[in-house]
Amino acid sequence: MTTPGFPMSQPVASSGCRLSKEHLMVAVPVALVAAVGGFLVGHYLSRRSCKKGQVNTSFNKDSPKVVHSFDIEEIGSKAVYCRCWKSKKFPYCDGAHTKHNEETGDNVGPLIIKKKDA
Numbered sequence: 001m002t003t004p005g006f007p008m009s010q011p012v013a014s015s016g017c018r019l020s021k022e023h024l025m026v027a028v029p030v031a032l033v034a035a036v037g038g039f040l041v042g043h044y045l046s047r048r049s050c051k052k053g054q055v056n057t058s059f060n061k062d063s064p065k066v067v068h069s070f071d072i073e074e075i076g077s078k079a080v081y082c083r084c085w086k087s088k089k090f091p092y093c094d095g096a097h098t099k100h101n102e103e104t105g106d107n108v109g110p111l112i113i114k115k116k117d118a
């Protein structure tokens with residue numbers, strides 16, 4: 001397919017968009033640089049929002065420190081506390097550590113506090 005005013009050697013896309021070899025030689029590197037740049041910026045931003053080594057990824061993130069305190073008399077006969085930071089009932093364990101361990105190969109489990117006779 002040719003277009004009046006354009007030599008036979010220049011390809012013309014069926015949509016009517018004219019793409020010469022010179023256009024492609026500029027467009028392809030620009031697209032590659034844009035794609036690589038976009039990937040690097042996205043990677044940088046995602047690493048900033050999830051700092052390496054953080055175990056708490058969702059609970060009270062606006063607080064500088066997450067602390068819970070319980071009186072031993074209020075615990076009752078048994079209490080099960082989360083140590084994986086994945087529980088929806090944090091600080092109590094809801095069993096979410098099982099899925100976390102399966103997905104990551106980790107081996108975390110809860111802290112269980114109970115009276116001797118319980």
Ligand code: FES
Pocket residue numbers: 081082083084085086087092093094095096097098108109110111
């Ligand atoms: S849910 Fe976190 S230790 Fe069980």
